[in-house]
Every structure is written in C-alpha cells, then in structure tokens.
Amino acid sequence: MTITSAGLRGAAAVVGVGTTTFGVMPGYSADDLGGWALQEALGDAGLTVKDIDGLIVNRVSGYEAFAASYGIEPRWVAELPPHGRMAGISIQMAVMAVQTGMCETVALVYGNNGKSAGATYGGGDAGDGYGSAAPALTQPYGMTSPGAFYAMMFDRYQHQFGATSNELATVPITFRRHAALNPGAVMRDPITLDDYRASRFIVEPLHVYDYCLINDGGVALIVTSTERARDLASIPVPILGFGQQGQLLASEHPPRDYWHGAIDAVGRRSYAMAGVRRDDVDGLMVYDNFSPNVLFALEGLGFSPVGEAFRWIQDGRIALGGELPVNTSGGHLSESYMQGWGLNVEAVRQLRHQCGDRQIVDASIIQYVCSAPVVTSIIYGREVR
C-alpha cells in the first residue's frame, strides 16, 4: 500500500512542547538546553523518556551523546545539519516516521548555546549556508553572511516595487508588540519608527532591528500518532499537512523571484495535504531570520500580491487582532532565534488556546512557513478533517 499525501493528513499530532528560558546562559551546553527543553516537553505530554522510541536532534552535540545522556533508545533516529530550514524538515520527517510505523513517539530536540559560544552566523560558524559552496568566489569580496543575502534581496525589491525601509519597519515593530505580550520573549520594549530609522545598519539597507536575535535556548516537541495522542492528557495538535521544495540550483545568488515560485508550490502542497484553503489560516508563523523574508513569504503564499506585501502589512494587518496575525510570540526578531523551532511551538500553543494575552481568538488553523534555499511549510490544526 502506498502512503499518499492525503494519507499523511493528520496522521500525527504534537502532544508535547517544551522551551527553555531564552537569553544568555553561559553555564549551559547545547545538550543541557536540549535536555531541559525535552524535560519540559515530556512533562507537557505526560510522558517519560522511556515512552520515546524515535529521536531527531538538531544543533545538540550529536544524536549518540544526546540519546545516551537522556535515556533514549530509539527505533528511529536522525540528526540534521544546523540550518534553520531543518526545523520544518525535521517535523515532516517525524510525521513520516510515525506514519510508516518506524516508531510511535518521536522526540524532536533542539539545543543552541551559540550566543554564549560566540556564534555570529556569518563567520563560517554553524548556521544557514547561502551560496557558500565556493568561498573563493565570495569571501575575497567580503560577502559572508546570510543577512547580507537578504539585504541584497531587499535592495532589489525596493528598486523593483518602490518599497522603503519605512514600510519594512512594520515587521519588527509589530513583532516587538507581540513579544511584549509573551513572558518568554527576550526583547519586549516597544520599537517606534523613529527608533528603527535611527538604529544602526548591519548590512544596509537592513537595520539591527531587521535581524534575528542570537540567544541560547532549547526547544523540544513530542510527536506521536493521532490515535495514541487521544490517550494522553495534553491537548493534541494534529499536523494536517506539509510541503517542501528546494531552490538549491538557484540560491547561489539572491533569486530573481524572491523564491516566490517555490513558496507558492510548497503552500499549495501543504494546503492540499491538509485539506484546507489559504483563507482558512488563522495565523502565520514565518521564519523571520530577517524582516524582508516575511514579505517574500506573504507574497509567495499568496496572502499578498507579488510586490505589494510592503503595503499589505500596514494598518495592523499582521498584528494580533488583524486579518492575519504573524509571529505572535515575537518571532526570531523579538522572542529569540531558535531557528524555526520556537515558531512551531508557538503554532501549537496557539491551537491549544494557551497563549493568554497574545491568543488569536478561535485559532483553528495555523501555518508555519520557512523561505530559504529549501522552502518548507506545515499546517497545524485542532482536529483532523
């Protein structure tokens, strides 16, 4: 029997989420942070490590050491490279492992002590690689950071569509407002447009407020079959659908279409697997490594026409209470940069209606999207349709 994509719809659910404090925590290794988050997630799910038979890890020291340290003996295990695009890929793999019967209950663990270890995501450290296959073609020119890649994309976008930083500022300003409602967020003081305009450039035209935070922290999720989820005490959040598309042949340089083609394809696949329409999405968690990526994701998915997202996001449209709340935790720009993992946890908490002051009223479908040289998206719900 072939498992079709429709057969994956709602096959698995998130039954536990865990997050550490985010911030500067020099006394913790990446494994300490991953283990802390795992403990939170297990407690949330009402499970113990002995209930875990699948494991996928990211940015901890390694799957062997982590499993050995934390009492896990997996029937299925994987470790992915430390790129943010791997959060979505990991969750998709966990669903497939459960659906195929390789294992029943997967722990997904992310632990990052990069802040205390001095990572800058631009000096060749762990992080997303963009066009870095041949350093001799980039480093002699001083091209050495993903942020610069996005700065150039926004430079061209401004020229092509008439956008300015004044409109882009709505992204970090809005997410900061959301972070103020999130006790776990690192940066919670409001940003005004004047603050933004006066702030230093990192790679111009992007300001420091357009860049994700770098912090220490850990995030974990527990994924199991929807059937098993019914036996557990936590509110299960079914994973209704997902999709993935590489742009690896066209990501050495900023892509001419801002990855719209791949994002559109991934959106369609995700909605089709989930059996929902774009209009059903109550909230969007966008991988905001840099502010412009929010614009590109909104356009690629079709929430906004191409070239218009910088206008579309104005007037509170992406704020809580607006038409499409985005990154209600504050995201990577204000909560913490946990390379997509925190955004997926926020999706789950929204659907459990556990977000308190930052709750999207009656949230029933939340979409996660990451636009990168591999685009991913995941649709979460409250029930399987």
Added chain:
Amino acid sequence: MKHLVEVPFPPAASQVVTYLDGLSQGRLLVQRCGACGEAQMPPRPRCAACGSEAVEWFEAAGRGRIFASGTFHKAYGPQYRNWVPYMVAIVELEEGPRLVTNIIGAAPEEIRVGLAVRAEIGVGDDGTPLVRFRPVSEDPAPSEPPFGGG
C-alpha cells in the same frame, strides 16, 4: 589539479580553480552549457538548467549591470575590520550569469540596481585574483580595452 595561483582557502573544486586561474591571467571565464546553451556562474561540474556534463568555458565580455547591493557596517571577521563600511554587489553579466563582486570608482550614491558596469580584474591583498566592476557611461563606443590592468 595543480593550479597557477595559491589562494588562502580550502582546496577548491576543479572548476573553481579553472575560474581563478583564468582571472590570474586577466580573463573572466564563465560557463556555458554545450547541450542547452545556458550560461551559469558559479562554475559547476554540471549544467544547473539541464543537468548535462557538457559545460564549457568562454570568456565573458565583462559588461554587466548591478543586480543588487548591500553595504556592510559590521566586520564578520578580523580580515574585514579595515574595510567597514564596504559594499558588496551582485553583478549580472550581459551573457546572463551573476557574480559576487565589489564596485570600484563609484560614490555610494551612484550605486543603484541596473547601473551599467564593466569588469576590471585585479588581485586582492592576500594574492587572490579578483574581478571588480566599475560604472561605465551608456555610451556604446568604449574608448578603453575591455579589462583594466592587474
């Protein structure tokens, strides 16, 4: 494959070595697919468009336009500390491929997407061959050779 110029990077794939050797000889070599005709950079063992191994080298004219640019206000490494602030650009050659580069001979306010530029091949501080680009007027009759001196 022994190459003509030592560069301070890990061993590069052979096609990158060919490219750098070309620069060290004052030639801007780029790839074109012998099967489908698509030009591509960075150089690769196969054509990104059709997958063919029939990639060939040709010497680009050196004319292009700025595709995008960004100005670094942060040094991502001690070797860049003296550079900041500095600009990095993507130039799209008239043959199609794009390159990471720097723009020379232009004030920051002159830099814009679409600006016409011409290649100048030289050498960086560490001996790595470089291709940088200088703005040109849109006058169709150039009065200087296609490549500046090293």
